Amino acid sequence: QQQVKQSPQSLIVQKGGISIINCAYENTAFDYFPWYQQFPGKGPALLIAIRPDVSEKKEGRFTISFNKSAKQFSLHIMDSQPGDSATYFCAAMAGNTGKLIFGQGTTLQVKP
Amino acid sequence: NAGVTQTPKFRVLKTGQSMTLLCAQDMNHEYMYWYRQDPGMGLRLIHYSVGEGTTAKGEVPDGYNVSRLKKQNFLLGLESAAPSQTSVYFCASRKRGTSRSEQYFGPGTRLTVT
Numbered sequence: 001q002q003q004v005k006q007s008p009q010s011l012i013v014q015k016g017g018i019s020i021i022n023c024a025y026e027n028t029a030f031d032y033f034p035w036y037q038q039f040p041g042k043g044p045a046l047l048i049a050i051r052p053d054v055s056e057k058k059e060g061r062f063t064i065s066f067n068k069s070a071k072q073f074s075l076h077i078m079d080s081q082p083g084d085s086a087t088y089f090c091a092a093m094a095g096n097t098g099k100l101i102f103g104q105g106t107t108l109q110v111k112p
Numbered sequence: 113n114a115g116v117t118q119t120p121k122f123r124v125l126k127t128g129q130s131m132t133l134l135c136a137q138d139m140n141h142e143y144m145y146w147y148r149q150d151p152g153m154g155l156r157l158i159h160y161s162v163g164e165g166t167t168a169k170g171e172v173p174d175g176y177n178v179s180r181l182k183k184q185n186f187l188l189g190l191e192s193a194a195p196s197q198t199s200v201y202f203c204a205s206r207k208r209g210t211s212r213s214e215q216y217f218g219p220g221t222r223l224t225v226t
Contacts, residue, residue, distance in 0.1 A: 009152070034214075043116070043202050043217030044155070089154055097162060098143050098206045098215060099170065102154035 003027055004092050006103025013110050019077040021106045023090035026071065030092035034100070035064065035075050038087045047088070048075070080110045113138050116218035118203050124224045125193045133188040133221050135203030142208035144186040145170075145215065146178060148199040155202065161186055162208075193225045 006023045013019045023033075034049035050057045050064040050073065057064045063076040077084055090103040119134040135144065142163050147155040147170075157170030161180040175197060177189045186205075190197060200222050204215040 004154075006154070041219070043204075043219050045217065046214045097160065097168075098145070098213075099157055099160060100145075100155075100215065101171075102147075102156070104152055104154045 003101045004090060004103045006090050006106060008106060009104065010107045011109070013080045013108065015080065015082060015110055015112050017080050017110075019075075019080045019084070019108055019110070021075045021088055021090070021108075022072065023074065023103050024070075024072045025092050025101075027092070027094060027101075028071070029094040030101075031095075032093040033064070033066065033073050034091050034093070035062075036089045036091060036102075038089065038105075040086075044089060077108075080108075082110045082112050084108060085110050115139065116203055116205055116216050118201075118218040118221050120221060121219070122222050124226065125190075126226055127194060129193050130189070130191050131193065131223075132190075133201055133203075133223075135186045135188070135205075135218060137184055137186075137203075137205040137216070139205060139207070139216065140183070141205035141216075142183070143206040144180065145204045145206070146176070146186065146188045147202045147204065148172065148197075149202060149220075150199050158188065158201075193223075195225045197223065198225045199223060 035047045036044035037047040038044040061078045066073045091100040116137045145160040146158040159178040164183045203218040206215045
C-alpha cells in the first residue's frame with residue numbers, strides 16, 4: 001500500500017517555466033512533509049519542508065502548497081533552471097522516530 | 113566533516129552470497145536509517161536505529177539484518193542475497209531533537225545480485 005502517492009513520474013519544463021509536482025497522502029497522523037532533491041549518483045538532500053498547520057511555505061524559487069482537508073501537497077519551482085534538473089521526492093513523517101514514507105519520485109528535466 | 117559515508121560504492125554478488133554494507137557518520141547523530149531505492153518505488157525504509165545498541169524494523173525488513181554497536185556506525189547485512197535485493201542502498205542519519213530535523217543521506221551503494 002503506497003501511503004504517499006506522487007505525480008507526475010516525469011516532467012519536462014522549459015527554462016523560466018513553472019514546475020509543479022503533486023503528492024497525496026492517506027495517513028492523517030503525518031505531521032511533517034519534506035521534499036528531497038536528488039541528483040544522479042548522489043543521495044537525496046532536503047530541499048524544503050512544511051508542517052500541516054500552515055498552507056504555504058516559500059524558500060527562494062521553491063514553494064510548498066499544503067491542503068490539509070484534501071490531504072494533498074505540492075512543490076512549485078518558479079523560474080525553473082537547467083540546474084534544477086533532478087529527481088524530486090515528497091515524503092511524510094509521523095511521530096519522533098523520523099521514519100519517512102517517500103513518494104515514488106518525479107524526474108524533472110529543465111530544457112535550456 | 114565527511115558527513116555520511118557508505119562502503120562499498122558498488123558490489124556484485126551471486127545469489128546466496130552474503131555481504132555487509134557499512135554506514136558511518138561523523139555528526140554525532142543519534143538516529144540512523146537504511147533505505148533501498150528502486151525505480152518507480154521511491155525510497156523504502158529497511159531498518160532504523162534510535163541509538164547505540166538499538167534497532168527496529170522499517171517497511172521492508174525481510175532478508176536484511178542490522179547492527180548498531182557504535183554510535184557512529186550502522187551496518188546492513190544480507191545473509192543470503194537474492195536477485196530481488198538488487199537495488200541502490202542509502203544510509204541516513206538525523207540528530208535527536210524535534211521530529212522535523214533533517215535526515216542527511218550518504219552517497220549510496222549500488223548492489224547487483226545475479
